[in-house]
Amino acid sequence: MKPWSAFRFRDYRMLWFGSVAAMVTMNLRVLATGIWLYEETGSGVVLAGLGLIELGMRIPANLYGGALADEVDRKKLMAVTQAASFLLIAAMAVLEGSGTLRIWHIYVITAVLSSTSVLGGPARSALTARVVPRSHLMHAVATNTATMQIGTMVTPIVFWFASLTTDLTLSFAVTAGTAAVSAVLPLMIRIDGRAEGSTSGQSRVRNIVDGLKYVKSHPILPGLYLLDIGVTVVSFYRQLFPIFADHLYRGGRGTVSALTWANSAGGLIGSFIVMFTRDYRAKGMLVLWATLLYGVLLIAFGATTVLWVGMIVIVALGATDGVGMTSRQAIVQLTTPDNMRGRAIAAHSLAAMSANGIGQAEVGFMSEMIGADRTMFLGGAISIVVVFLVWWLVKGVRQYRYTDVPSAAAADDDDSQSSQPPFQTGLRDLN
Template sequence: MTDDDQPAAARAGARWRSLLPDLSPWRSSRDFRLMWVAGLVTAFGSFLTLVALPLQVKELTGSAFAVGAIGAVELVPLIVFGLYGGALADAVDRRTLIVLTEAGLGLLSALLLVNSLLPDPMLWPLYVAAAVASALAGLQRPALDAVVARIVPLEQQTAAAALNALRWQLSAIAGPSLAGVVVAYAGLPLAYGLDVLTYLASLVLGLMLTASPPAEDAEKPSLAAIAAGARYAWRRKELLGTYVVDMAAMLFAFPNAIFPFLADDLDAPWALGLMYAAGSVGSVLVSVTSGWTSRIHRHGRMVVLGAAVWGAAMAVAGWAGNIWLVLLALVVAGGADMVSGLFRSTIWNQTIPDELRGRLAGIELLSYATGPQIGQVRAGGMAGLTGVRTAVWSGGVACVAAVGLLAVAIPKLMSYDARTDEHAIRMRELRKGPQDRLEQRDRPTPAA
């Protein structure tokens, strides 16, 4: 390589490195590292139970309805306890809440293990465990989301969201594959037993976290406290926009329930597994090239753009007659959904006051839990009325239209800029140390 070539090569290398995930949260926060590893370990264990539990119901009943009922018993506890968990996360030590719920989830896996070892395993404990686990997850999730803004600097929130998403995607791709092998060749008890071990490991890591106490004037968890969080979200139209844009995207363009019928319509039943995995592949591609996201400041526009591309890609997936084009469209959709999600999370963590963050995370969990469920119902109903492919592409078009209307109706979302938003500025000021404030005060004011 000549000397003339070196600068160009160096610039190319710098551009490539700028696409790689930003690891600054890993370097700056010990607690973030602990939570990331604990989450990875727990997720792998949870996927073991996620595969084992419905399989055991199937073996005990032989009924598809009985297997589907697991989702029904999980939804209501997740919604109810998610809202209450948000208020609780603002009123108690968040580390304590995370650790206690993690211990409870581990205990449930231990009970499933004991039940699986009985000569005649019982059915009812499986439904009870599913419902209680959903309630505990609803209690835990807001605390997990809310604590990130405390342990990671504000300017690193997008990078932290990308790293957390990457952790989840790795688990979502590798976890079910590992679980299938374990269940098929070693049986249900080993799957439950390994899940118990992963909870023990994550519990140890959780106990190593720094305490995260509530504010001195924190409200006690109550309906009034939950309502106060809802009123705050309503007043902050850019926050409200992030919720309703995500709800619209999931309502109109989440057709996963009818993928088996779409695969048959395309004469490609062999591709069903690839269709379910394609979205995760797109999400991973965005996560591993997410270095650029930390340099974006107009986060609201990216939330809208990501949701609109998600809908457009789903429209292509429904319109295309070639299975490979469908798979490509689903990959693009997964990547677009990840972009929208990253910037939704950034707006929340950079602007919501700490004393309200748990309750707002509970509201976010409500939209996260109900949107896809309602979207599945819409897709199935439309498929019965208009055909499978029409249900998919029309939902995608409706998503683009709905997101466009919301962007017009909520201009604060489109105009949001982290550099100038009053809430983001206030949070940055609160996070500054005394020395930072002195330096800011003593800095000369530029001439007009």
């Protein structure tokens, strides 16, 4: 099967293009707001505060978004949340252009957009398994991860050109434009956006509780989520590139763009690596190996003071992170039924995003206290310990073996909606 096989399906192409636009929107917003705050204050603590705000808003929104994705039309949910991004980012462009943008504006808008982006995230991920057959799902998930990296590779280039002006008005305006595109494309998907066996008759709180119970009883997912949390909390570096550019390389906007591009290039490489691991059945061990190497590379990153060497290390970090993230997402999709998929993905996103928020705060504060280099040394060492603990304590992760099940129809075929193969593939021996 060719790596780009998922693009055979029209609905997947629409989902993919919409995802690229949404990812570019989010990354441009993160870059623009982060650099605006750092240039305005010069404080890593202010950036850390931004991470705490995102965390506080994302936790409830993520749980709610997972339940919504299993109840309502996923296409409309994506469109509405991206429309909110367009309106609020356009407001930041107007405020910056008039010279009235303030720190509290950034904080409030970030809080709202953290909620809306999370509400639409589970719907976008859950829809992937509906627009391609199961036989193409591993490639589709890998392509989705590559989409994220393509978006983040395009972002620093676009941002660099847009930020050549004296202020960041153009950067915010371009971001609003990509948000508008991402709001329209989901509505062009033909397949029914509602989950099979939708639980819309139950209360939303009951649906959330049922989803959490399902994840808790799953033999693999809790271990994967704990691994993600344990590593990311002590190592999250992506949104703190302004700090690393300053502390390690004495650079500014150009250095931030270079580091962001290198991380995205590495993530793209990692996504393509996963596409060629289809016959490697030990998907759980693939996650563990990738995360172990990630911890080692964190230590190497903290030791670099030359930009081009740091970029090479960041490429490798991005690649190992890409392999681990793609494999985790694929395992969630492959082992969860459609009417639980939104909530299972939301739990995964909750683990990742909560860890990102805490990690941004932790790495920001620690960089101020002990320096950026020592923060990465500490994060790498703890990450290695976490990998060994999950390998030892959670047998479901190390024992999981993926088994392919042929799919009878393509996702764009009329009868594909009623011929879904079993979802519990590879789980029987773990229970």
